[in-house]
Amino acid sequence: MxxxxxxxxxxxxxxxxxxxxxxxxxxxxxxxxxxxxxxxEDPFSLVMERVLSPTQAVCNGRETILLGTYNYMGMTFDPDVIAAGKQALEDFGSGTTGSRVLNGTYQGHRECEEALKEFYAMDHAMVFSTGYQANLGIISTIAGKGDYIVLDIDSHASIWDGCKLGDAEVVPFRHNDIDAMEKRLKRIPEGAGKLVILEGVYSMLGDIAPLKDMIRVAKENGAMVLVDEAHSMGFIGPNGRGVAEDQGCLDDVDFVIGTFSKSVGTVGGFCVSNHPKFEIMRLVCRPYVFTASLPPSVVATAATSIRKLMHGGNKRAHLWENSRKLHAGLKSRGFSLGTDEPQSAIIAVIMPDLERGAAMWEALLKEGLYVNLARPPATPANMTLLRCSLCAEHTADQVETILGMFERAGKAVGII
Known part of the structure; x- marks a missing residue:
């Protein structure tokens, strides 16, 4: 063999x-x-034998810098977050063994939802067991047969799956194309329910959406708006509420979807909203009703992390510094990048093809650097990418080290 x-x-x-x-x-x-x-080496089967910090782990027996974990704000090893999880484990046990609508709502779940409402300054918050499930549940419940969903062609798989589960008519438009979105909205039959789905940051290239103009067009055409801020929550915006906050249009968003598995540093998903009828979702949203709720230790870590992110201005500023420095350094060394300027904590390095992308990924791993290898069909335009996800806990020296690793690996593989 x-x-x-x-x-x-x-x-x-x-x-x-x-x-x-x-x-x-x-x-x-x-x-x-x-x-x-x-x-x-299989790029999709890497085992981390030990995790040392938000930015370092042991892989294949050697200490490795982590540049592909979505741990944007570095909260996974925060002492207060860990202490909250340990205490909840002691006080409430390891799991709920039940749905949120049965025995699965503990005090911690309510506290986590209160933290989200405070973080976003919104009236309602609903916590799901994963971010994928949040999109699956919310989208499939609010837009069903006879309704129309207009969405960006580069939307995340969980968004597409939510559309399919709800059986609404799905109308995609070209990525970040406001005119194309408007044309599709205008073709929808009069009187039909309309939902526009956008993302703040698109996870493959790390580019942001022109939400302000897109939301304006959506509202002018009578559509509700759902924005997935999974890759911007905690980092982008004056208070870390995401791209919609940064562009001054958060009040016009009907539903914000997010996840705990990125900036919050644990696992779970959520939706926040100001819609006056939102609480009925707890009884009609099947992926919420028929799934066991998050363990008490998880919601305790999430609530603690969310409250700390409210005061994370210094960490956000440092993460922006890291993003600008890495983007400029890779660009100056001759790498092709997914965006002309840094727009988020994600920097995508475009590879010529899958074979050389995999070779570059392995060369970086041997240097002591882990990044994500992303390939079609997950990537736009059939691109192969090395996706770098920066962390607020990366030091300036680590970013310099990363640039040296990329340069050596790129020359060895023939990428630059």
């Missing part, structure tokens, strides 16, 4: 020559086989 390739990856057929249900994955299996055939 070829090293690094599982025998189970080989195509099979059922008795009688009929293909099995895995046959549709054969092209991807072949692509993976070719990628790993020469001893290339």
């Amino acid at each position: 070829t090293e690094g390739i599982d025998e189970a990856d080989r195509p099979v057929a059922l008795a009688g020559g009929s293909p099995d249900l895995f046959s549709k994955f054969d092209p991807l299996i072949e692509q993976r086989r070719a990628l790993l055939a020469h001893g290339q």
Whole structure:
């Protein structure tokens, strides 16, 4: 058997020559086989043997700088956050073993929702077990058969899946194209329910949406607006409320979706809203009603982290410094980047193809740097990317070290 390739990856057929249900994955299996055939480490199966801090871990037995974890504000090792989780574990046990509408709402869940309402200065907050589930639940519940959803073509998979589950008519438009969005809105039949879905920061290239103008157009055409701020919450905006706050249009957003697995530093998802009827969602949103609630220790860490992010101005400023420095350094060394200027904590380095992207990823790992390798179909325009996610806990010296690693690896692989 070829090293690094599982025998189970080989195509099979059922008795009688009929293909099995895995046959549709054969092209991807072949692509993976070719990628790993020469001893290339699998970029999608890395094990972190030990995590030392928000910015460092032990991978393959060596200390590695983390530049691909979405830990934007570095809250995973905050002493107050850890202490809150330990205390909740002692006081309430390891899990709720129930749905939020049954026995799964503990004091901590309410406190977490209160922290979110305070953070966003909104009337309602609803906590889900994951960010994916938040999009799945909210979108599928508020937009159903006979309604129309107008959304950016580069929307996250959880948004697309929420649309599919709700069975609304889905009308995509070209990425960040305000005119295209407006044309599609104007074609929707009169009297139909309309929901526009946007993201503050798009996770692959790290670019931001022109939310102010897009929300204005949506409202002029009678649509409600949902904005996913997963990659901007905690970091972008004067109070860390995201791109909508930064562009001065948060009050015009009907629903803000977010996650705890990025700047908050734990796991879970949420929706905040000022809609007066929002609380009925707790009874009609199936992914909320039929899923066990988050463990007490998780909501305790989330609530503590959210309250600390309200006062995270210095960390936000330092993260912007890191983003500008890394972007400028990579650009000056000849790398092709996803944005002309840094727009978020995500910096995407565009690779010529998957093979060289994987080789570059491995070269960086051997240097002691972990980044994300992103490939189609998750990426726009069939691009292969090395996606760098900066952290407020990265020091200036670490950013300099990272730039040196990129330069050496890029020259070794022939990218620059």
